[in-house]
Amino acid sequence: MRILVLGGDGYCGWPTALHLSNRGNEIAVVDNFVRRSWDHELGAQTLTPIRPLTDRLRIWHRLMGKEIESFVGDILDYEFLAGVMKEFAPEAVVHFAEQRSAPYSMIDRQHAVFTQMNNVVGTLNVLFAIKEFQPDCHLVKLGTMGEYGTPNIDIEEGYIRIQHNGREDVLPFPKQPGSFYHLSKVHDSHNVHFCCKIWGIRATDLNQGVVYGTVTDETALDEALVNRFDYDEVFGTALNRFCVQAAIEHPLTIYGEGGQTRGFLDIRDTVRCIELACQNPAARGEFRVFNQFTEQFSVLELAQMVHTAGQRLGLRVVVDHLPDPRVEAEQHYYNAKHTKLAQLGLKPHLLSESLVDSLVNIAMQHRDRVDPALLMPRVNWRNSRNDRRSKREVAIAAD
Amino acid sequence: MRILVLGGDGYCGWPTALHLSNRGNEIAVVDNFVRRSWDHELGAQTLTPIRPLTDRLRIWHRLMGKEIESFVGDILDYEFLAGVMKEFAPEAVVHFAEQRSAPYSMIDRQHAVFTQMNNVVGTLNVLFAIKEFQPDCHLVKLGTMGEYGTPNIDIEEGYIRIQHNGREDVLPFPKQPGSFYHLSKVHDSHNVHFCCKIWGIRATDLNQGVVYGTVTDETALDEALVNRFDYDEVFGTALNRFCVQAAIEHPLTIYGEGGQTRGFLDIRDTVRCIELACQNPAARGEFRVFNQFTEQFSVLELAQMVHTAGQRLGLRVVVDHLPDPRVEAEQHYYNAKHTKLAQLGLKPHLLSESLVDSLVNIAMQHRDRVDPALLMPRVNWRNSRNDRRSKREVAIAAD
Numbered sequence: 001m002r003i004l005v006l007g008g009d010g011y012c013g014w015p016t017a018l019h020l021s022n023r024g025n026e027i028a029v030v031d032n033f034v035r036r037s038w039d040h041e042l043g044a045q046t047l048t049p050i051r052p053l054t055d056r057l058r059i060w061h062r063l064m065g066k067e068i069e070s071f072v073g074d075i076l077d078y079e080f081l082a083g084v085m086k087e088f089a090p091e092a093v094v095h096f097a098e099q100r101s102a103p104y105s106m107i108d109r110q111h112a113v114f115t116q117m118n119n120v121v122g123t124l125n126v127l128f129a130i131k132e133f134q135p136d137c138h139l140v141k142l143g144t145m146g147e148y149g150t151p152n153i154d155i156e157e158g159y160i161r162i163q164h165n166g167r168e169d170v171l172p173f174p175k176q177p178g179s180f181y182h183l184s185k186v187h188d189s190h191n192v193h194f195c196c197k198i199w200g201i202r203a204t205d206l207n208q209g210v211v212y213g214t215v216t217d218e219t220a221l222d223e224a225l226v227n228r229f230d231y232d233e234v235f236g237t238a239l240n241r242f243c244v245q246a247a248i249e250h251p252l253t254i255y256g257e258g259g260q261t262r263g264f265l266d267i268r269d270t271v272r273c274i275e276l277a278c279q280n281p282a283a284r285g286e287f288r289v290f291n292q293f294t295e296q297f298s299v300l301e302l303a304q305m306v307h308t309a310g311q312r313l314g315l316r317v318v319v320d321h322l323p324d325p326r327v328e329a330e331q332h333y334y335n336a337k338h339t340k341l342a343q344l345g346l347k348p349h350l351l352s353e354s355l356v357d358s359l360v361n362i363a364m365q366h367r368d369r370v371d372p373a374l375l376m377p378r379v380n381w382r383n384s385r386n387d388r389r390s391k392r393e394v395a396i397a398a399d
Numbered sequence: 400m401r402i403l404v405l406g407g408d409g410y411c412g413w414p415t416a417l418h419l420s421n422r423g424n425e426i427a428v429v430d431n432f433v434r435r436s437w438d439h440e441l442g443a444q445t446l447t448p449i450r451p452l453t454d455r456l457r458i459w460h461r462l463m464g465k466e467i468e469s470f471v472g473d474i475l476d477y478e479f480l481a482g483v484m485k486e487f488a489p490e491a492v493v494h495f496a497e498q499r500s501a502p503y504s505m506i507d508r509q510h511a512v513f514t515q516m517n518n519v520v521g522t523l524n525v526l527f528a529i530k531e532f533q534p535d536c537h538l539v540k541l542g543t544m545g546e547y548g549t550p551n552i553d554i555e556e557g558y559i560r561i562q563h564n565g566r567e568d569v570l571p572f573p574k575q576p577g578s579f580y581h582l583s584k585v586h587d588s589h590n591v592h593f594c595c596k597i598w599g600i601r602a603t604d605l606n607q608g609v610v611y612g613t614v615t616d617e618t619a620l621d622e623a624l625v626n627r628f629d630y631d632e633v634f635g636t637a638l639n640r641f642c643v644q645a646a647i648e649h650p651l652t653i654y655g656e657g658g659q660t661r662g663f664l665d666i667r668d669t670v671r672c673i674e675l676a677c678q679n680p681a682a683r684g685e686f687r688v689f690n691q692f693t694e695q696f697s698v699l700e701l702a703q704m705v706h707t708a709g710q711r712l713g714l715r716v717v718v719d720h721l722p723d724p725r726v727e728a729e730q731h732y733y734n735a736k737h738t739k740l741a742q743l744g745l746k747p748h749l750l751s752e753s754l755v756d757s758l759v760n761i762a763m764q765h766r767d768r769v770d771p772a773l774l775m776p777r778v779n780w781r782n783s784r785n786d787r788r789s790k791r792e793v794a795i796a797a798d
Binding site for chain 2: 078109112113116117120121124125128131151152153154160162163164165167168169171172173174175176177178179180183186187190191194197198199327333381382384
């Protein structure tokens, strides 16, 4: 299958491109390297030293004999995107090319506006390009479990049957997103749903949980294929950040009580879920929603697992509770369904002691690259700035 | 009360500014005149010859002794908006400053992207400006009944209590908007709701029905205060367009079967609803939703009323059914609640024979300004273009 991976240089996009290539698909990636530039903006870097995309692709080709084509550009540039669609003519488009950090979207007005513009307009362009050049192409769009928020009822996969005043209908599940980033994904979901309806586009919206891990079968093949591993407060996801904190014996920073419960999954399951979605496309006009995670944990539970792993590895790890910089419930009901990808054949990699140990080990291996200043929360939901501030001001504000 | 009316030169904004001024409030308007430029783009004009804003405001001052301040600029320019908020320091902001036409948003990719960017970013700017400069200010935001679509259950005002698997919660009412424009309002609603939650902003989202009429008590005071009356297929709302078609003995253009049922209201009720919302502000942190319409009609029912009025006035009026250029249900259940504004004191102007007669009379009075070519649908939901086309091309495509 010819699959175009938008955002193919990123944390999820890169291992997905390799996995799909390894499984015999013809892959092209699109990226504008803006994710790498955000590291410069924030003074951060991935824990694992990643290589430039050209190197990565050359090594992959040398190792596996498989060519992955790359197109460098911004999907907000419709002329560029149209050219790629015409030239590569994909049967599926996997869309990771969005700003994906909640804290980044909450820094200030400019970052909020950038996130929503970038994500919403990028997705609109993808929809128009599919309609114009590849109307039968299947859009596999990354959403987030954070679109749902934490309602006091079970979370279904995209839709819910509602009985009301003696009538009933199946309607989109109500959304209560918790950041300008999460909001952008809700906007996307509504836009994609509408285009499926009016143009007969086939789309799968993957409401992904919080991803952990860095290694997949393919990235493990060579040091030059190593994937990102973000640990900073802006782009680092919870478990990854805790593992890095343990590795340098920094307190594990739980926001508030830590009762915040979310869906999680291993990056190896991310790449498999994308493959399953591509292999089983939505019908023409169908807007299909899968909840893409394998297990639920509270933040406190994750911290305790890392705490225990640290003790096993001889590290002095303490758990610290910080005032929650986000506006969210710190204790709440949470029960989200996630059966559709399992029905398609997903065999989850569940979070085990040995996996947590291996993540802490990776962090220990690269501990000299850790900047502890990046671990503490500086972005506060209640005080998003209206004006840009310099990194130095941010640092002072956090003191 | 100091009230800032964003979009104060437009169809709803202008009579609202006058009404609020007349009732003793201190009013300033913001406008960038982009609505007037869309007339140039589309080769259209309001049926009623409107005057430049400066003239309108001068006459209002001369007649009533009341000064309405005007700020000319684009709310997408945050520096401009911030300056207005600081200088005028409003207690309420009434936000009409959005692209409000569904067909306009469906012309092509550029118009879709423009509509969503303009509306979403404009509203984000308003939210940040309120937070920064006037945190206690009440945002009165115009939404649309079109956000809900046509679910098979009763439409509530913003929220719905859902029982599910033995638990329950009150959640945002699921949205099924039917154009890129309606989608932009759904995005806005989610963004405003979130900012109420995190920053304690007070907001009222007015999900307005389709507005008809042009005359209010204030615009009737002088010919120079006359309000817009749009009849073209892009900006003309259904009843106004039918009245113009009757006046020139053009067939009334019903899209499809005409069973499409919506909420409608008189422009005199629009201005009163805004006043009621301002007089009864939402609490800090509250995101309040009112459904702002007074009666439900199907498009066919409206056409029949205009048909009858035309006969009374001696006009030869026929009703024509065109293939529906939109993707929508032509027959469906529709029962939307609208009690909250009535509870605050709204006394509706219901649609009567005499009112329809007066609308047709206004249209007859200005029939020499009607361009029949603007009445027929040219924008098709199924074929939104990817590239801009010239007006000439649009005209050819419609033939």
